[in-house]
Amino acid sequence: MKQLIVNADDFGLHPLINAGIIKGHQEGFITSTSLMPSAPCWQEAVRLAKENPRLGIGVHLTLVGGVPSVLPKEKVSSLLDDDGLFLPDYVAFAKRYYGGAVKRSELEAELRAQLERALSCGVNITHIDSHQHTHVLPGINSLVLKLSNEYNIIRVRIPKEGYLFTGGFQTGVGRLIGRSGLSFCADMAALRADSLGLRHPQHFYGMLAGGHLNAQLIANILRQLPEGVSEIMTHPGLDSAALGKAFSWQYHWREELDAYLDAGNKALLKELGIEPVSFAAL
Numbered sequence: 001m002k003q004l005i006v007n008a009d010d011f012g013l014h015p016l017i018n019a020g021i022i023k024g025h026q027e028g029f030i031t032s033t034s035l036m037p038s039a040p041c042w043q044e045a046v047r048l049a050k051e052n053p054r055l056g057i058g059v060h061l062t063l064v065g066g067v068p069s070v071l072p073k074e075k076v077s078s079l080l081d082d083d084g085l086f087l088p089d090y091v092a093f094a095k096r097y098y099g100g101a102v103k104r105s106e107l108e109a110e111l112r113a114q115l116e117r118a119l120s121c122g123v124n125i126t127h128i129d130s131h132q133h134t135h136v137l138p139g140i141n142s143l144v145l146k147l148s149n150e151y152n153i154i155r156v157r158i159p160k161e162g163y164l165f166t167g168g169f170q171t172g173v174g175r176l177i178g179r180s181g182l183s184f185c186a187d188m189a190a191l192r193a194d195s196l197g198l199r200h201p202q203h204f205y206g207m208l209a210g211g212h213l214n215a216q217l218i219a220n221i222l223r224q225l226p227e228g229v230s231e232i233m234t235h236p237g238l239d240s241a242a243l244g245k246a247f248s249w250q251y252h253w254r255e256e257l258d259a260y261l262d263a264g265n266k267a268l269l270k271e272l273g274i275e276p277v278s279f280a281a282l
Helices: 015-027 042-051 090-098 104-119 131-136 140-150 173-195 215-224 240-246 253-261 263-271
Strands: 002-011 032-035 056-061 125-130 203-205 228-234 274-276
Touching: 002 015, 002 056, 015 042, 015 240, 015 253, 032 042, 032 125, 056 104, 056 131, 090 131, 104 125, 104 140, 125 131, 125 140, 131 140, 131 173, 140 173, 215 253, 215 263, 228 253, 240 253, 253 263, 263 274
Parallel strands: 002 032, 002 228, 002 274, 032 056, 056 125, 203 228
Antiparallel strands: none
16 A cells, blocks of 8 residues: 655745645645744644644644744743844754754753644644754754653654655755765664654655655656655745745745646546555554
């Protein structure tokens, strides 16, 4: 049996992202999304989640990305920049964390606050993942998995894309090396998750081409999909130009959304006998 989770990240970050995720769920085959508990539009995301109960909802733990913390900034200052926001990306965070400047007590307190906010929203939380995959970083991962068990969230993303997988996406050596490093960390995280009895998809896609997926690349993944449960990570949105003004990531939000609305890809799911599911199926 082939089962596929299509998980849209960054639910709650921007109205056009929220709307894109819901459109991709209602009209396409996006089955799951991940709520950013401190993002500017998280409350709108919760409302939309309640209106779409078949959409799986995970917690997108956030330690980077220039958004505020859930806890007051004076309680988690070692995690924040001078403007009281999370550091811009995982590189800046890793430098501070492995340099010993992040207080473990503040880190745990903020992650707990994010989980508790998500769990108190009145939606069924299916899994845990994170913004820029910080939850698989050594040291962070052990804490996240401990909290997963404590809060009885028994499913977690393991962003372990195959070291040699490209799916037809053309990129440079730097991106390939970065993907390999993340996949190695995810390999270690998978071993820890397995030892704790936590569940996760067996296969993962959407890392190398993250932010640049399109209908053809998704079709390539579908045609190569192995037996078992797979996850495709995606970043849909309604308007790439408008979102490009808000974020500097150069993502192709609308192309990613259109990949799941594509009639050919919908037909391919049926032709190949792929069952769309959420993390709740694990």
